[in-house]
Amino acid sequence: MFGLTPLETEALRLSLLVSGWAVAGSLPLGLACAWLLARRDFPGKTVVDGLIHLPLVLPPVVVGYALLVTFGRRGVIGGWLYDWFGITVAFTWKGAAIASAVIAFPLLVRAIRLSLEGVDRGLEQAARTLGCGPVRTFFTVTLPLVMPGVITGVILAFARSLSEFGATITFVSNIPGETQTLPIALYALTQVPGGDEAALRLCVISVVVAFAALTVSELLSRRVQARLRA
Amino acid sequence: MLELSVRRRQGDFQMDVKLAAGPGVTALYGRSGSGKTSVINMVAGLARPDSGRISVDGRVLFDSESGIDLAPEQRRLGYVFQDHRLFPHLSVRGNLEFGRNRVPVAERTVDFHQVVEVLGVGHLLDRRPSLLSGGEKQRVAIGRALLASPRILLMDEPLASLDSARKAELLPFISALAGEFAIPILYVSHAMDEVLRLADTLVLMDQGRVAAAGPLEQLMSDPGLRPLTGRYEAGAVVSAVVAGHDTAYGVSRLTFPGGTLLVSQTDQPVGAKVRVRIHARDVAISIEPPERISVRNVLPAMVTSVTPAGSFLVDVVLSVGGTPLWVQITALAQAQLSLKSGMRVHALIKALTMARGDVAGVRR
Numbered sequence: 001m002f003g004l005t006p007l008e009t010e011a012l013r014l015s016l017l018v019s020g021w022a023v024a025g026s027l028p029l030g031l032a033c034a035w036l037l038a039r040r041d042f043p044g045k046t047v048v049d050g051l052i053h054l055p056l057v058l059p060p061v062v063v064g065y066a067l068l069v070t071f072g073r074r075g076v077i078g079g080w081l082y083d084w085f086g087i088t089v090a091f092t093w094k095g096a097a098i099a100s101a102v103i104a105f106p107l108l109v110r111a112i113r114l115s116l117e118g119v120d121r122g123l124e125q126a127a128r129t130l131g132c133g134p135v136r137t138f139f140t141v142t143l144p145l146v147m148p149g150v151i152t153g154v155i156l157a158f159a160r161s162l163s164e165f166g167a168t169i170t171f172v173s174n175i176p177g178e179t180q181t182l183p184i185a186l187y188a189l190t191q192v193p194g195g196d197e198a199a200l201r202l203c204v205i206s207v208v209v210a211f212a213a214l215t216v217s218e219l220l221s222r223r224v225q226a227r228l229r230a
Numbered sequence: 231m232l233e234l235s236v237r238r239r240q241g242d243f244q245m246d247v248k249l250a251a252g253p254g255v256t257a258l259y260g261r262s263g264s265g266k267t268s269v270i271n272m273v274a275g276l277a278r279p280d281s282g283r284i285s286v287d288g289r290v291l292f293d294s295e296s297g298i299d300l301a302p303e304q305r306r307l308g309y310v311f312q313d314h315r316l317f318p319h320l321s322v323r324g325n326l327e328f329g330r331n332r333v334p335v336a337e338r339t340v341d342f343h344q345v346v347e348v349l350g351v352g353h354l355l356d357r358r359p360s361l362l363s364g365g366e367k368q369r370v371a372i373g374r375a376l377l378a379s380p381r382i383l384l385m386d387e388p389l390a391s392l393d394s395a396r397k398a399e400l401l402p403f404i405s406a407l408a409g410e411f412a413i414p415i416l417y418v419s420h421a422m423d424e425v426l427r428l429a430d431t432l433v434l435m436d437q438g439r440v441a442a443a444g445p446l447e448q449l450m451s452d453p454g455l456r457p458l459t460g461r462y463e464a465g466a467v468v469s470a471v472v473a474g475h476d477t478a479y480g481v482s483r484l485t486f487p488g489g490t491l492l493v494s495q496t497d498q499p500v501g502a503k504v505r506v507r508i509h510a511r512d513v514a515i516s517i518e519p520p521e522r523i524s525v526r527n528v529l530p531a532m533v534t535s536v537t538p539a540g541s542f543l544v545d546v547v548l549s550v551g552g553t554p555l556w557v558q559i560t561a562l563a564q565a566q567l568s569l570k571s572g573m574r575v576h577a578l579i580k581a582l583t584m585a586r587g588d589v590a591g592v593r594r
Contacts, residue, residue, distance in 0.1 A: 122315050128302035129274050129309040130378050131332030140328075144319040227358070228318050 004205075005198070010177055011185040012205060018093055018168075018181055019161035022100035023154055026108060030153065034112035035138075055167075056106040064170025067099055071171070095172040096179045100161035108157040115149020116142070147224045155217030159210060182206050232382050232416065236272055236282030236292075245269075245438035251382065255408050255415045257425040257446070260435030260458070266418040269435070270384040273416070274309050275302035286381045303332075308375030308383040308413070312390050314367040316359035322370050323355040329378030339379040340411060348410050349373045349403055365396035369403060376411060383407070383415045389424060401427055405591070422459070426450075426467060426507055427590045434458045451554035453510075453537055453545035465509035466556040469592070472502045481526075481581055484589075488550030492526040493584035503592040510558040512583040515546065516576045517567060527579040531555065533571050536564070544569075548577055 004012070036042070037049055055063050071078040072090045081087045089095040119142055127137040143150075165183040172179040174188055186202040189195035232251040239245070245265045249258075258266045271277035273284055273291070281294040286307070291300050308329075316325050326345070330338065346352045349369045359367055368388055375383060388404070389397045405428050408415050419425050425432065426446070433443040434455060441458050442449055449455055451466040468491070470484035475495055484491040484504060491506065498504050520528060531548040539545045544564040546557045555577055559567075569575070 120315075122311065122313065123317060125276055125302070126309070126311065126315040127317075127328070129276070129305075129307060130329030130374065131303045131306070132328075133301070133303050141317060141319075147319075 005201075007176070007185065007198075008202065008205060011180055011182045011202065012209070014093060014096075014177075014179070015162055015181040015183075015209070018096045018100055019158050019164075021094075021097040022104060022161040022164075023108070023158045025097065026101040026105055026157070027150075027154065030105060030108040030112060030157075031143075031150070034109045034116055037109070038113045038116035052109055053106045055103045060103060060164070060166025060168075061170050063102055064099060064167035067095070067102065067167065067171040071095065071098065089172075091172050091175060091179065093172075093178055096164075096168050096181060099167040099171045100164040101157075103164050103167050104157035104160040107160055108153040111153030111156060112146060112149050115146040115152075118149075119145045145228065148221050148228070151217060151221045151224060155213060155220075159213050162206070162209060162213070182209070231288075232273065232284075232286050232414065234269070234273060234282070234284045236269075236279035236284065238268065238272065238277070238279045238282075240268065243438055247435075247438070247440055249433050249440055249443060251414055251416050251431070251433075253408075253412070253414050254430035255405075255417050255428045256431040256433060257429035258416060258418045258433050258435055259422070259425050259429075260420065260441075262420055264435040265438040266420075266435050267386055270309070270386055270416060270418055273305075273382075274307055274384055275300060275305050276309075289381075306333075306379070306381050308378055308380030310368070310372050310375050310383065310385040310388045312387045314359070314371040316362075316367055316371055316374070318359055320359075321355065322351060322357050322359065322362070325359065325370055325374050326351075326355075326377055329374055333379050337379060340376050340413075342377060344410070345373045345376050348406060363396070364392050365399050368392065368396075368400060372403070372407070376407070376413070380413060383413050385415060385417045387418055387420070389421070390419075397424075402591075404428060426505060448554065451547060451556045453535075453539060453547065453556060456539070456545075464511070464556065464558065465507055466554060468506045468508060468553055468555070470504055470506055472496065472498050472500050472504060474500055482589075486551075486553055488531070488553045488555075489529050491529075491579070491584070492581040493589055494582060496589040498589065498591045505590050505592050506584055507588040507590075508555065508579060508584065509588075510545070510556045512579060513555065513557040514578040515548070515557055515559060515563075515567065515569065516578055517573075519576050520578065523578075524580075525578045526581040527577075529555075529577045529579070531575055531577045533569050533573045533575060535571055536569050548575065550577060 033052055068090060070076050073079060073082055073088060078090060089098055123141055124137050127141045132140060163183060169184055174180055174184050182202060182205065186199055189199040235248040237246050245268060247269055258269060260266050268277055272279050279292060284292040290298050291305050292298060317328065349372060351369055351373060354362060354366060389400055417428055429446050432446045432449045434441045436458055442455055447467050447469060450459060456464055468486050470486035470491060473483045473485045475482045480495045481492050482496045484493060484506065493506065529550050531550045534547040534549045537545045542561050544559050544561055546559060546569055548555045548557060
């Protein structure tokens with residue numbers, strides 16, 4: 001594929017797989033959190049808000065280590081996942097996706113929340129008087145109106161996932177073909193003598209992927225914005 | 231039939247409203263801040279009364295005693311907001327069908343094509359709301375509310391955000407609604423010209439309370455309600471039928487229970503029901519029947535009441551064949567005529583004073 005070496009193909013595939021799942025998996029929860037923060041007042045809201053934003057300010061290594069402790073085979077959640085479903089996430093690509101999701105989550109929530117706060121509540125009221133319950137109103141009116149925010153959040157989170165390094169390497173280590181994403185492969189190459197040229201190639205691949213993601217997001221949100229202009 | 235009796239406290243503002251709205255258009259009229267919008271928000275379920283009861287056609291929507299409080303989507307009412315509130319992500323057709331799709335086919339009482347035709351939005355169906363003019367947006371919003379097959383249509387100053395040209399364009403559509411679709415309308419407004427044009431029943435709101443309610447003609451002819459019906463609007467409203475036009479002289483003849491009125495020519499067809507606004511200052515009273523006079527309308531009348539209005543004015547209410555007519559004369563004139571209730575007099579109205587703007591067609 002475009003003259004890529006097997007190592008590069010594998011790292012690129014893993015990066016896209018991990019980032020894709022990280023974003024897709026966290027999107028429903030991200031929507032729910034954004035909605036709660038934008039629309040509801042509840043005791044402990046500040047704490048929840050803080051917790052969601054924590055990965056933004058913590059060193060990723062801390063997040064990775066916390067994940068290792070909780071999601072490891074003997075961790076609280078990891079042990080439960082293994083006992084009941086036979087699922088292991090530590091040292092697998094699934095773990096890498098979880099690490100990326102946690103790190104990128106604040107970006108996702110923030111973008112959607114801002115967009116939700118900008119939605120005209122009057123339109124939701126109108127939908128209610130026209131016979132839509134709260135849930136249907138959310139899916140037929142609110143969600144389409146926050147689509148630009150959702151797209152921005154998804155792309156930001158996807159881009160952040162692509163560049164995820166610290167939490168990933170701490171939680172799932174560097175296993176070629178399993179957890180060795182682009183940044184980790186790049187890091188590994190810089191650690192061996194004579195890896196400079198290959199590292200440079202990975203650099204270029206990373207730039208191309210990131211640029212493509214940004215372009216797609218820009219085009220998408222332009223199209224959606226044009227449709228929504230009131 | 232909407233029946234409502236509610237109390238609600240909003241900060242320092244205490245609302246205590248009782249009203250009923252039957253067939254036709256019921257106008258909820260009052261100054262801004264008198265609580266009009268709160269009333270229809272409570273009917274729609276967008277605001278919650280502290281106590282009371284709301285029912286439509288016998289179906290209870292809210293009752294604090296039995297703890298009933300239906301969600302807005304369960305109330306089956308149409309709500310036309312002041313700001314159209316069209317869904318920007320849907321086409322005009324999508325907006326129109328939004329409420330309709332939530333109504334089971336068997337319960338749909340309003341026909342899509344009829345709405346599109348009456349509101350004249352057929353050529354706009356595939357457009358986005360952003361590409362419509364203000365008047366078109368509001369027409370689509372009305373259509374959207376109607377297509378939800380509502381038991382009553384609530385309209386919150388639907389013309390307030392439009393300029394006068396758009397307003398004039400939209401008024402006939404709204405006045406056609408109650409007749410075409412047989413849905414009662416509760417119409418909130420603080421513009422008397424809209425109320426005169428549209429309303430059958432008038433509910434006057436003042437500081438969170440209903441100050442008076444009744445047929446429009448009756449309330450408008452009551453000088454006691456003048457502080458609420460508006461200082462510059464003082465005048466009676468008379469229902470009449472167009473009997474004929476005299477194009478050569480540019481006048482129209484209208485018949486009403488008190489006789490015949492000659493007015494500046496109207497564009498309403500012969501046989502049309504109209505409503506004429508007669509300003510209290512434009513009517514004169516003569517005790518003897520005047521002869522050889524330029525005034526074209528000389529109507530035999532009886533004095534119903536005489537009340538001083540301020541230091542130099544006197545409000546006189548006449549009964550012209552049962553139709554109340556409100557007249558303002560100076561205190562000086564009253565000093566010379568000594569009008570008393572029960573006196574037989576003649577009401578003098580110049581045809582010219584009743585021009586096109588004062589004669590409005592009434593649907594049906």
